């Protein structure tokens with residue numbers, strides 16, 4: 052796989068030049084079919100759209116003008132919010148068909164502003180043609196007439212699009228090489244050994260350990276607002292609400308953005324948490340690599356937890372609460388495993404026996420990812 056380096060980050064090809072050219076040709080064909088015979092002005096938006104505009108325009112088979120726009124962003128008053136100002140709109144577009152050419156539409160915020168300002172020039176009609184469209188990020192409702200390619204919500208460079216000024220010259224589209232990151236989920240019932248194995252994994256692979264249980268216990272210790280809230284749920288072994296856990300974990304991820312990966316321990320514990328963390332990590336170009344599930348029989352789980360309870364380290368290691376935690380695990384958490392099985396990311400490990408032997412099996416799995 053062809054890779055490139057920009058500002059020290061490694062990118063790999065995600066859309067080849069051939070695919071790009073085929074998609075651009077399709078859009079050009081549609082424009083030729085729909086707009087022939089009209090008075091057309093193409094308005095590409097600089098800088099990103101210059102490649103797309105050039106490839107489109109050279110395929111246009113009727114007489115048309117082209118005039119380049121640029122946008123400037125600034126923050127307005129609290130009522131106007133973020134504003135995009137269009138500059139360079141000096142072509143007379145009154146009564147004409149304008150085709151705004153954009154490299155990428157994600158949220159749609161910028162384009163909405165552009166449309167509004169182009170409309171002030173009183174064209175007969177406005178058509179929008181974008182090279183890329185991110186349906187998952189789009190929050191507006193204007194119609195996009197021509198889309199060359201739909202893509203997931205990943206960060207990309209190439210074919211006019213840049214990463215901090217560079218990368219526009221590449222003929223292919225690239226995304227951040229994801230296998231530089233190792234994002235593991237360590238999974239299992241309470242007492243399966245998630246914390247114990249996590250310790251070994253982080254030492255070996257230099258990952259940031261994010262245990263929601265540990266984070267919550269620290270919040271309780273500090274008697275923070277989250278801690279006070281969480282305590283109510285944790286004392287009987289119930290789950291802390293998804294929203295609290297998710298905002299807490301997102302904060303930790305953002306605090307550790309330079310990390311070479313994470314190991315999530317005790318999280319996700321519900322399918323909703325799994326969906327949300329998947330979406331976030333994909334957006335950050337750090338998708339989950341695998342779920343390592345530790346398999347331990349119920350009797351052994353109970354024995355371990357009761358044993359740990361004797362040390363008094365955890366308030367929830369008492370027989371009644373242990374029963375409840377295992378019950379909730381089967382009800383709410385076990386489906387998370389199936390969720391990752393469906394994605395082909397589940398790796399099951401026998402979790403009984405010597406700690407070192409279990410770790411060696413986990414190591415084997417990670418090396419093969």
Ligand code: AMP
Nearest residue numbers: 263264285288289290291296317318320
């Ligand atoms: P653990 O240390 O992972 O066994 O977690 C201890 C307790 O913290 C659990 O019994 C829950 O009450 C709470 N907790 C930890 N992680 C989560 C999570 N991902 N979602 C909801 N509650 C959690």
